[in-house]
Amino acid sequence: xxxxxxxxxxxxxxxxxxxxxxxxxxxxxxxxxxxxxxxxxxxxxxxxxxxxxxxxxxxxxxxxxxxxxxxxxxxxxxxxxxxxxxxxxxxxxxxxxxxxxxxxxxx
Amino acid sequence: xxxxxxxxxxxxxxxxxxxxxxxxxxxxxxxxxxxxxxxxxxxxxxxxxxxxxxxxxxxxxxxxxxxxxxxxxxxxxxxxxxxxxxxxxxxxxxxxxxxxxxxxxxx
DNA sequence: CTAATATGCAACCTGGAGGTTGCTTAAGAT
DNA sequence: ATCTTAAGCAACCTCCAGGTTGCATATTAG
Numbered sequence: 343x344x345x346x347x348x349x350x351x352x353x354x355x356x357x358x359x360x361x362x363x364x365x366x367x368x369x370x371x372x373x374x375x376x377x378x379x380x381x382x383x384x385x386x387x388x389x390x391x392x393x394x395x396x397x398x399x400x401x402x403x404x405x406x407x408x409x410x411x412x413x414x415x416x417x418x419x420x421x422x423x424x425x426x427x428x429x430x431x432x433x434x435x436x437x438x439x440x441x442x443x444x445x446x447x448x449x
Numbered sequence: 450x451x452x453x454x455x456x457x458x459x460x461x462x463x464x465x466x467x468x469x470x471x472x473x474x475x476x477x478x479x480x481x482x483x484x485x486x487x488x489x490x491x492x493x494x495x496x497x498x499x500x501x502x503x504x505x506x507x508x509x510x511x512x513x514x515x516x517x518x519x520x521x522x523x524x525x526x527x528x529x530x531x532x533x534x535x536x537x538x539x540x541x542x543x544x545x546x547x548x549x550x551x552x553x554x555x556x
Numbered sequence: 557c558t559a560a561t562a563t564g565c566a567a568c569c570t571g572g573a574g575g576t577t578g579c580t581t582a583a584g585a586t
Numbered sequence: 587a588t589c590t591t592a593a594g595c596a597a598c599c600t601c602c603a604g605g606t607t608g609c610a611t612a613t614t615a616g
Contacts, residue, residue, distance in 0.1 A: 355465025359604090360458045363535075370539045372546020378562060390605050392563080397603090411562050411613040419543050422536055428470075429533050432477045436526050439479020466574090485592060495593080497575055504573090518583040518592050 350428050353421045356401035361386065362394050369404060369417040376412040457535050460528045463508035468493065469501050476511060476524040483519040 357363060365380060377395065381388045395415055398404040402421045406413045464470060472487060484502065488495045502522055505511040509528040513520045 351465055351467045351470055354461050354470075357532075358458055358462025358465045361604090363458055363461075366539060367542075370542045370546070372543065372550065376562075386604090387606065388563080389565095389607090393604070408563095413563070417543060419540065422539060425464075426533065426536050426540075429529055429536070432473060432529060433526065433533075435474075435477045436479065436524060439477070443479065468574090483592075493574090494576065496577090496595095499593080500574070515593095520593070 350425050353401045353403065353425050356398050356403055357425075359394070359397075361391075362398055365391075365394060365398065366403060366417065369415060370419075372417075374407070374414040374416040376409075376414055378412065380415065457532050460508045460510065460532050463505050463510055464532075466501070466504075468498075469505055472498075472501060472505065473510060473524065476522060477526075479524075481514070481521040481523040483516075483521055485519065487522065 357366065361384070364384075368380065369375060377388060377392055380395070381391045384391060395404060395406070399406060399415075403418055404415050405418050406415050408414075464473065468491070471491075475487065476482060484495060484499055487502070488498045491498060502511065502513070506513060506522075510525055511522050512525050513522045515521075
């Protein structure tokens, strides 16, 4: 549990940027995209986008496959499920705290 | 939707740090804590913890109430629900993409 | 073969994140 | 009244995230 927590912060951090959220939103549509494709429509440089993609890749949110002269990036859902579990945990803790408070007041 | 997306990245970013994840884990237990209480058990300075708390507060994950000479921090669940919605959206997009791929292969 | 496209690599810049120390002020405790 | 504990404020430091430009390399198109 503590070990798992150490692996969640980087995933959250990877999503803590508007540009990267936009990339994830595009890639979770299913069709793998090259760097150039992902750069079109953004005001940033190709290298900036590349760096963002590497951050997402390090967090495991995305992976790349070299296809000829282009490298295609594809979405990877596992890490997102991981942090969803964490949110579930927090939510549950909170709900239990609220119930305890309620039953205490009712005494 | 685009407006809402602009407000999610800061929440993800606020959770993108081990120290802050630990603070959230403590506070979601229900009982509000003072800065000194939250500092005990951490290897960091009180000021460092304070800064982290302010980050969480700016993201809306937490709020503080001044009680006498101490300021108590309490968990706030709404922003977390917000990013959970985002994860649901991404997940759904991905699942739909998988179904489309499957039905295409089956043709 | 040559031109164009897609990417990689490296240097460089700037700002802010994360952390510390030192000092001040407010509020309880004795 | 005094001591102690809680917190705020500000200056300062270091390091890395995010972005750019410039150049080199691989692959596809004509």
